[in-house]
Amino acid sequence: MEVFVQQLINGLTLGAIYGLIAIGYTMVFGIIGMVNFAHGDVFMVSAFVALITVLVLSTWLGISSVFLTLLIVLIVGMVITSLLSWAIERVAYRPLRGSFRLAPLISAIGMSIFLMNFVQVAQGPRNKSIPPMVQDVFVLMDNGSYQVTLSYRQLIIWSVTAILLAAFWYLVAKTPLGRAQRACEQDPKMASLLGIDVDRTISITFVIGAALAAVAGTMYLMYYGVVNFADGFVPGIKAFTAAVLGGIGSLPGAVIGGLLIGLIETMWSAYFSIDYKDVAAFSILAIVLIFLPQGLLGRPEVEKV
Amino acid sequence: MAETAQARVDVGRAIRDALIAGLVAFGILLPLIGLRTAVNIRNELILEPRPFLLAVLVALVVALSLVMSLVVRPASQRRAAARPEGESVKAAERRAAIAKYIVPFALGFAFLYPVFAILFTGMQGSVKWIDNFGIQILIYIMLGWGLNIVVGLAGLLDLGYVAFYAVGAYSYALLAKSFGFSFWILLPLSGILAAFWGILLGFPVLRLRGDYLAIVTMAFGEIIRLVLINWVDLTNGYAGISGIPRPTFFGIPFNANEDGFAATFGLEFSPIYRTIFLYYVILCLSLLTAFVTIRLRRLPIGRAWEALREDEIACRALGIDTTKTKLSAFSMGAMFAGFAGSFFAARQGFISPESFTFMESAMILAIVVLGGMGSPLGVAIAAVAMIGGTELLRELDFLKSVFGNQFDPTQYRMLLFGAAMVLIMIWKPRGLISTRDPTAFLHERKTIAAKFVKEGRG
Numbered sequence A: 001m002e003v004f005v006q007q008l009i010n011g012l013t014l015g016a017i018y019g020l021i022a023i024g025y026t027m028v029f030g031i032i033g034m035v036n037f038a039h040g041d042v043f044m045v046s047a048f049v050a051l052i053t054v055l056v057l058s059t060w061l062g063i064s065s066v067f068l069t070l071l072i073v074l075i076v077g078m079v080i081t082s083l084l085s086w087a088i089e090r091v092a093y094r095p096l097r098g099s100f101r102l103a104p105l106i107s108a109i110g111m112s113i114f115l116m117n118f119v120q121v122a123q124g125p126r127n128k129s130i131p132p133m134v135q136d137v138f139v140l141m142d143n144g145s146y147q148v149t150l151s152y153r154q155l156i157i158w159s160v161t162a163i164l165l166a167a168f169w170y171l172v173a174k175t176p177l178g179r180a181q182r183a184c185e186q187d188p189k190m191a192s193l194l195g196i197d198v199d200r201t202i203s204i205t206f207v208i209g210a211a212l213a214a215v216a217g218t219m220y221l222m223y224y225g226v227v228n229f230a231d232g233f234v235p236g237i238k239a240f241t242a243a244v245l246g247g248i249g250s251l252p253g254a255v256i257g258g259l260l261i262g263l264i265e266t267m268w269s270a271y272f273s274i275d276y277k278d279v280a281a282f283s284i285l286a287i288v289l290i291f292l293p294q295g296l297l298g299r300p301e302v303e304k305v
Numbered sequence B: 001m002a003e004t005a006q007a008r009v010d011v012g013r014a015i016r017d018a019l020i021a022g023l024v025a026f027g028i029l030l031p032l033i034g035l036r037t038a039v040n041i042r043n044e045l046i047l048e049p050r051p052f053l054l055a056v057l058v059a060l061v062v063a064l065s066l067v068m069s070l071v072v073r074p075a076s077q078r079r080a081a082a083r084p085e086g087e088s089v090k091a092a093e094r095r096a097a098i099a100k101y102i103v104p105f106a107l108g109f110a111f112l113y114p115v116f117a118i119l120f121t122g123m124q125g126s127v128k129w130i131d132n133f134g135i136q137i138l139i140y141i142m143l144g145w146g147l148n149i150v151v152g153l154a155g156l157l158d159l160g161y162v163a164f165y166a167v168g169a170y171s172y173a174l175l176a177k178s179f180g181f182s183f184w185i186l187l188p189l190s191g192i193l194a195a196f197w198g199i200l201l202g203f204p205v206l207r208l209r210g211d212y213l214a215i216v217t218m219a220f221g222e223i224i225r226l227v228l229i230n231w232v233d234l235t236n237g238y239a240g241i242s243g244i245p246r247p248t249f250f251g252i253p254f255n256a257n258e259d260g261f262a263a264t265f266g267l268e269f270s271p272i273y274r275t276i277f278l279y280y281v282i283l284c285l286s287l288l289t290a291f292v293t294i295r296l297r298r299l300p301i302g303r304a305w306e307a308l309r310e311d312e313i314a315c316r317a318l319g320i321d322t323t324k325t326k327l328s329a330f331s332m333g334a335m336f337a338g339f340a341g342s343f344f345a346a347r348q349g350f351i352s353p354e355s356f357t358f359m360e361s362a363m364i365l366a367i368v369v370l371g372g373m374g375s376p377l378g379v380a381i382a383a384v385a386m387i388g389g390t391e392l393l394r395e396l397d398f399l400k401s402v403f404g405n406q407f408d409p410t411q412y413r414m415l416l417f418g419a420a421m422v423l424i425m426i427w428k429p430r431g432l433i434s435t436r437d438p439t440a441f442l443h444e445r446k447t448i449a450a451k452f453v454k455e456g457r458g
Helices: A002-032 A039-060 A066-096 A102-123 A152-174 A176-186 A188-193 A198-224 A233-246 A251-271 A277-291 B002-007 B011-032 B051-082 B087-153 B162-179 B183-205 B210-230 B272-298 B300-310 B312-317 B322-348 B358-371 B376-395 B399-403 B409-427
Strands: A137-142 A147-151 B035-039 B045-049
Touching (some): A039 A066, A039 A233, A039 B011, A066 A152, A066 A198, A066 B011, A066 B409, A102 B011, A152 A251, A188 A198, A233 A251, B011 B035, B087 B272, B087 B300, B087 B322, B087 B376, B162 B210, B162 B322, B162 B358, B358 B376, B358 B409, B376 B409
Antiparallel strands (some): B035 B045
């Protein structure tokens, strides 16, 4: 029981990070129908930006307040990662819009390889670790031999994720920008006839996805305290799995899918084999795509001739 | 014509765009390039500012943006305006005519390549050129041609192709080490095993299409790699399998012993003989792949593959069993990957899961797509350019005198590879050779230009 509760807490934390990344995949797929393969690496870059910002704040400026550090890191990370994603869309994807269907995917894979190796060359191939920012924990249950703990870090991750998701939901559901986005998702040609700047809307979609990935990157760095240039690939795939599991194109689906993938991964590690946890995640991806291709909350794709 | 296009170049706008590009580059690069994380003596992370490098890179971005909007874009607009409709068909025919001469020339060069290498670099120096360039490129050409059956002909996007390469390599390594079978028995056997895995993995996933199929095949590729890492009893995990028996010259081993190749033929012992032998083995294997592909295209099964690529729904309406057609393409591609894998294991003498990462799959797929899907010549050109080009980086030692001694060109290998993928896609989204050469035609054979090719979403 204690182990289960502990894994539930850990799984939800991991799932929140996956969910944040998954939104980027699901929105881009919804609007231009492409798997943005470089999104996982954008997430990794954002973790590096967060790392560097933390170092600037702590070693150069001497800011020790955790709240202030986190706030500045989040803002800086979101701005820079958004810029990066905007530039990627502009350089690597926009010229290929309306082109042959494999072209954007290959371009995205190339971008992913480029980003990964760029960070490796620019920052070195070694693991980068920082001392933990917050270490306090609550003890929720204690039966003498096993303590169930909830750390402040996990609480911060949950609350930041919840606040940002709420803000983001408001943006998509209630503002003109969100309306334009949903219109482009349904029919880009019709949307442009009605005076919506489709290119701009697509750019903004990339920017929003990247901003949420930056939040995930910051949370990842805070949770694990270590980041490596190759860290984008596996979380990226898992987040994509989450997006597919939740139903690609569906925003609540992405979050639910992320939480589920996080839970499955931690439970699998606790009860079966930690070596095969990635195998479990990849198998879920395959099984979901084969048996439930529209996902939990997605609409089935209707094929027109 | 040229003057009016020239006049349309908007210098003010170009400068504005360049400034924006510079600002964005500055913002992105400020943390990543401007500040380098390093470890100090107490093993803490510290930051080292690199303002000079940052300034150089931002200036480069600004210059590049200016060149793009002032020179490159107007030039390509002018070319597009100067070219009337229908011209591209003629251009395609012209290119097809050139291709006719390229193929025999390239074949001759491939067969004589070891001779050239020995003539120009001597017995010792040529090992590197035949092994690192010749064999390495030919392995990728073979993998590219194998994947070309799946992606280029049948239109199935496979991102986990390296899994079958791994199956072939591990089949050879394990069977040769445990049972002592020879290379020539295990080569077909590995191919068959890989084809079997192709059917096994292909069966559940082949009703998916496009990007979804790509992701699932990638998941399978990763699963196989993770199993290879974690099933330590069988595969020895990360440490890999070493001491894999090397191929023999039809029973005569390549060693310095009395019964070795050199002694039998009265030559002085040198490792070059094995390298040359391996070179011709992989050359024949890859030519076999190309030959089978070209012949299969004219058989009903090959025509079914291409029909599937162009339009799956029409295919089904015409009564083609899409599952069987897809499975046959998938397992045929897997079989050639299995051949290549067993050759790889025999050549290296050592294999580990490190050789079968997703990056390899992406590279093979990139070669196929960049070459122009379905065109064996294009795939070969792309393999030579991408693999040979990145291998060449190892030879650029003179750059050390320009950038200082710490400069290591090989670490930019994958960086440049990724950038090249993006740039080639933007330049030629359909690959280097994008024309189609139908095998079924009325009256006379015609090459079809890329712009007339409708791509299905298979």
